[in-house]
Amino acid sequence: MQKTFKALSDPTRRKVLQLLRERDMTAGEIAGYFNSTKPTLSRHFSVLQEADLIQGTKNSSTITYRLNVTVLEETLLAMMEMFNIDPERMKND
Amino acid sequence: MQKTFKALSDPTRRKVLQLLRERDMTAGEIAGYFNSTKPTLSRHFSVLQEADLIQGTKNSSTITYRLNVTVLEETLLAMMEMFNIDPERMKND
């Protein structure tokens, strides 16, 4: 839980999640969207992975990351419960 | 936005918000729920206040803090939009 919050508190990592929301991507592909170096992004990946927000699988020489949507949804739900917020009020209309 | 995320990423501050969810409280009253010193809590209050998550008003010699529920709800909504999550799926049943 705390790991997930910490992982979400960084803007770079949130953007990574947004990118993966569209489709699975390799580490290098994701890194292409940022100005930081690959080692820097690599560490962000490991933080996200430790929080179980993404999952990487090796495909021969590349690693493809995929978003763990369920964990993201569960975290938001947990937050709403923690603060006693009514989901009905979250509707965006 | 980033300030709000950072403010929410600390467990002590989340617990402060939870306490204020129940009712308004003075700084000292809130501090009574924690093992940390008052100066430490005081700084947490200022972080929460800068993120606009709480608001303090002076009552003679005490300061009463109150939760800004709207900002909390808006932040969660923004997160859900950011990650394209359907509010319907957040229902807790």
Place this chain on the structure above:
DNA sequence: TAGCTATTTAGCCAACTAGCTAAATTATAA
């Protein structure tokens, strides 16, 4: 095997964070 690509690990640094104690501030009470 040697070389190339993709990715991570190691090691360093500057900036930030959360905790503490001591001191300053502000208001009330004697």
Place this chain on the structure above:
DNA sequence: TTATAATTTAGCTAGTTGGCTAAATAGCTA
């Protein structure tokens, strides 16, 4: 005005974070 209570500010320390470069690892390909 002196003392007490509530709270914050200042200044310090230890630990964490995010960035970088250089080196290591793993898988291909010639």
